[in-house]
Each structure stands twice: as C-alpha cells, then as structure tokens.
Amino acid sequence: METQTAQIQYQLITSTEELEKIVPELENEQTLGLDTEGNKLDPLTSKLFLIQIATKEKAFVINCQKVDLTPLKPVLEADRPLKIAQNAKFDYSLLKAQAGITLGAVFDTMLAERVITCGISREISLRALADKYLGMKLDKTIRDSFTDPTNAALHGKFSKEQLDYAARDALILHEIFRKQFAILQKEELVNTAKLEFQVVPVVGEMELRGSLIDQKKWRSHIAELIEKRNTINTEIQKDLRHLTDFSQVDLFGNESDAINLDSPLQLLEAFKKLGIPLPNTSEATLSKIDHPLAKKLLEYRGFEKMITSFGESILEKIHPLDNRLHPDFLQLGADTGRFACNNPNLQQIPAESGFRSCFIASPGYKLITADYSQIELRIMAEVSQDPAFLEAFNKDIDLHTLTASQMFRIPIEKVDKEKRFQAKSINFGLMYGRGPTSLGLQIGLSVEDSKKLLDVYFSTYKKVKRWLDDVGRDVVRYGYARTLDGRKRLFTLPERTDPDYQKLIGSIERAGKNMPIQGTSADITKYALVYIAEKLRQNNLDAYLIHTVHDEIVTEAREDIADDVAKMVEEQMIAAGQKLLKSVPVKVDVNISSVWEK
C-alpha cells in the first residue's frame, strides 16, 4: 500500500508538441485506460483539468489547460483502440461538453461489473473493483482536492499527489478490464456488456441535451393543486378539532394545524380517538373503511404527493446555463436491465393531470413521443410460444378481448367491458406472479372465484403456464434468470433453515418470472436507442434523443424534419424489437407534438 505511489509510471504532458509526439504510440495500442478530472460533477460547467491515458506500461497525464487537444481527438473518437473507463458516461460528457471530443468505443468497468454481478452486488466503485480484482486498497481522498474551489488546479497547477492519483486511476483499468472480460466470456455476457457500452454515448448525449420545461405553465398547475390541497386540509382540521384539548397557536396568533396529515402516527391516533382503530394508514386500509375522514385523507395525499414531489423541487433542478433539465439517467439502474433516473426522476412524472404537457420542444422543434405497444405481452407470447397469444398478435386482435372470449367461451363480439377487464388483469398480473388474492381484490371476485378464473385461464393457455412454471423452477434451481438477449440476473437463494424460506423462495420465483419479460423489454429499448442514435449521427440530423421511460423514447427534432425523424424512430424501434422477437410482430405508436404526450 505504502509503495503504491512509488510504482506509478507516468509522463506529464504540458505542451501541444509533447502531445503530438505521443499520439502515434497511443494509436498502436489495442486498449487504453482512460480517465478525466474536472472540478465539478456537472459536465456543462466543470473545467476539464486532466485527461489520463494509460497503455499497459505507462500513463500520460495531459494538462488540458496548457495543451491544444486537437491531436488527441482522432484516437479518442476512433473505434480503435478500445477505451477502458470507469463510469464512461462521465468522461464522455465532460470531453464532449468541454473539449468537443466525442468519445468512441468504450469498455466501461463500472457497467461491466453491474452486468457481471447483477442482482447480488452493487459494489461497483473503482475502489471496490481495485480491491476485488487487484487486491489493491485505493485511497480516493485526493479526489476531493480537485473539487476544492481554492485548488491551484484551477490555474493549471497540480500537486504530485494529484498527478499520482490521476495516473493510477487510468493505469489500473487494464488489469480490471482483462479479468472482467474473462468473466463476461465465461458467463456468456459479452453480448449484454457490448450493448451497455453502446448505450453509454447515447445516454451522455441525452443528458447533455436535456429537456425543456414550461415553468409558467408548471407553476400555475401546481398552484391549482395547492389550492385544492389547502381546502381539504382545512376541512379535515375542522372535522378533527373536537379531538384535541386545545388548538395550538403560534407567536403570531395563527392557529397551527392540530394534526400533521403527513404523519401516519398522528393519523392512527386521530382514528383511534374517533373509535376506529386501524393497523396502518395505507391506501388499502383507508379505501376499505367507509368514513369521510378516510376519503378526504386519500384525496389530500394525492395532492400532497403531486405538490411535494413534482412541484417546485423539479423546477429547482433547471440548469441556469440553458434553462433545461439534465437528469441523471442510470442505464443499469434496475437489476432487470431497466433504466432508472434521478435529479429529477423524469420516469415518474404523472402520466395525466397536466404535468407532461409542460415538457415542451425548443422553439422551431417538435417532440416525437414513441412507445412500444404491449411489448411485455408480446414478449410473453414469444417466450411461451403459446398459440393463442401468438395468434392474437399475428392477427392484430385485441389480446384482452380474445383472452376473455376464450376463457369465458363466448364469441368475441359478446365480450363486455367487465370480462375484458378481468382478462386484462390476469394477462398483466401473470408477468408479476400475481396470486388469486390480489387478483380477486382488483376485479371484485372472492378468492375462490378468482382461483377458479385462474384455473380456467391456465387450462386455456397451457404453454403460458408451462413457461411460468419452468422459469420459476429454474430460477430457484440455478439461482439466475436470463432475458432473450442473454442478460443475466442473479439471485441469492435462502438457506433451507431460514424461517422465511418459503416466503423468500416465492419472491424469487416471481422476480425470476418477471426478469425475462421486463428485462427483454429493457434490452429492446436499449437496442432502439443505439439504432436511433446511429441514424441521427449518420445523417447528421438536427434531432436529439432526450428521454426514455422503459418502453418509450422521446426525440426532439427540428420542425421541418420531424415527420421523417418520427418515421425513422418508428422503424428503428421496430427493428430493435424484431431483433429479439421472431414469432410476434412489434408495434410502435408515434406522436408528433410541441409537447410531451402519447
């Protein structure tokens, strides 16, 4: 450990001439370790301090404030050599925003580790990888010195510790890559890793472009909701006043709320005083009891959620530089392979109620919102090869109506809303491993009747049942499940002696059955993002991917080419779907508008 710094071989590059001299050497390599240092996490405003490039033998630390980076551009942008980086999205964005370099061909050690250990570990920091693969204990404390505003690095001056640290992070990547790649091959995960690496620049671009939001419209929508929430709050407080011995009055003589409606504890207390003891204040509990307070409370909560989660807090994230939102897309956020998103999470913006229409196209542009039609059920048809499912999609018959008709043995024309709803509930519930209890609850049947209905369903769709049973059995036997593209999710199987054994197994079976469905959908969306980005680049189109929500992709395109881009997006999404789905057609719904809407 103490000899760590002594072993670091690197050359500091402080002039363009020096840089020009080393470029041919870099171009001859198969792989390069790559890292960058800046003073902020935000690529739009961070300074680019250093680019560290390592061959297997030595590192070059380039002082970006003293060097013209032009000679370096080709080697970083080319398909070869392969650039190994930890969290390559960060380097991609920083290089793009601050140096105009479009990083090409990456192997991301962080994503590789996510792919390898998906489901059983989230230890993907460089520190963790160095420990795991090299038995090396990294000291990352020096990193903080780069973000220190008094740092001399702002003037192009770096301490030996800073340079050692920077060089080391690039040097160790080769050995981590070598070991990870061997695992990826052995586990047949090269395919998945490659897809993830191709998604990196797409996500980088998506974040850099960001989304435009109509602040005035957003605020007026929130104001309406606040008004409604306050009205209900006042009502509830009035209803409950008799429960408290005194009303609380603050220094200014204002009455404060007698109870905090956001506190489950206080609510339980209030219900108790009303003679209604409750186990909890969940939506399920409150919706069952017939009391005006419960009703009003649920209404209050709806507004409260909208206001706190989607109100001013989202506007606070607007970037001052371009007035746009630049969320953090986590391309491997979920263990199924799905994206997650934060700061802010644009994947949970309420679908209705006037929120989404506040997301607008830039002046002179249009938003193209494209989403896969029933992609998860199509995947279910593909993996199960159930003839009835396949037929529905191949003949373009409404699946839920067909299901109802077959289950209840009535002609398609005789299927009413209720029966279609019941069939739809089962179709969707299957993918989540839903049981008769919760199913019955949703469609208004007793547990027994709901059980019977499931029996009828499975006797009609025998291959669906067989597929679900097979996956459930295999995930518990082997400890993993895969998507159609080979993506793997591992499960930690409980000990037989575990008191919760059955419960845990049940949960793993459900998650295991869901993985091939949800995960294949994620694979497809990722291929689509890659395909679309490639077309945009090839044709140098004035159009940009800005958002994705699991089975949906939003593109911002200049008005005069929006129709063509929309057509291309649809084609590429379908192509991505048909890459994995061979027995069912893939359908995509596309909408062109000045706002985000389906």
Next chain:
DNA sequence: GGGCCGAGCCAC
C-alpha cells in the same frame, strides 16, 4: 445536523 429507514405513492 446528517444518515438511515419505513411508509406512502408516482412511473412503467
């Protein structure tokens, strides 16, 4: 005052 966790609820 920050970290952590559960409850509750938004998305697909």
Next chain:
DNA sequence: AAACGTGGCTCGGCCC
C-alpha cells in the same frame, strides 16, 4: 393485513 415485478422522491421519525 396478507404473496404484484422494477425503480426514485418526500416525509416523519429515530439514531448518533
């Protein structure tokens, strides 16, 4: 009350 999969955000409440 309850066996419906994947996430993130906000809050209250508890801890140090």
